[in-house]
Amino acid sequence: MPIQYYLGLSMMLFCIGIVGVLTRRNAIIIFMCVELMLNSVNLLLVALSKMHHASAVATDALTTKGAEGQLFVFFIMVVAAAEVSVGLAIIVMMYRNVHSVDVNFLNRLKN
């Protein structure tokens, strides 16, 4: 499968996530769009790791080149899980204070 297809797919998912962050104002949906962007980057890393492996395996059949990309995806998932737990706690705290998850209420730093 040509690498451009995977690049195009993950860039489309990333841009959908960006449009979501820019246009929605529900904090939970903004957070979900951030997760979508993280996942598109993960898909891109896996595809590039397999591309690198395909060019390395042509010379050495037993090489494990390219596995680092998949390990980075593993670490990104670890960090994303930690980020989600803290972020959802922040959203719950925000809901408790302003009784809404609309991000337009969070403008106290502006003035």
Added chain:
Amino acid sequence: MSPTQIVFWLLSVVALVSALMVLISRNPVNSVLWLILTFFAISGHYLLLNAQFLFVVNLIVYAGAIMVLFLFVIMLMNLNKETEPQKNKWLKLTGAITGGSLLWLLVSIVRSAGDMQGKAAMVKEGNIGLIDNLGKILFNEYVIPFEISSVLFLSAMVGAVVIGKKD
């Protein structure tokens, strides 16, 4: 078209359509369900690329744990109704134009990049994505980042409890 290509296009269409439905649907619960479908499609891509470990981890961690956490928070805050007010049409249009022009910029950069010409990702074969190989590399070369990530988890857990505690 070969079966691999059919599976690729099917998964891509499912991923893109459900990612768009995350944006379009007004109800947050529907957004979470569409996002779970997106994660399933991305997991299918991992399986097509023979990254079996990441396939399982993506299903368990993302589609299982994280999205259930989102659903719990939505249910706890009683947000499962359409509370988001309609807002400025121009702001939506501006967001869509911004995202579209970023996509156009990225695509044009990739199309003109010489490094990517004629390269292909290996599908359905290659054993670097199996847990045997990844585990060996993880515990031989990446032990310290692995241990540091456990400290990160501990601090995130403490942080979530401290932030979420009522005082």
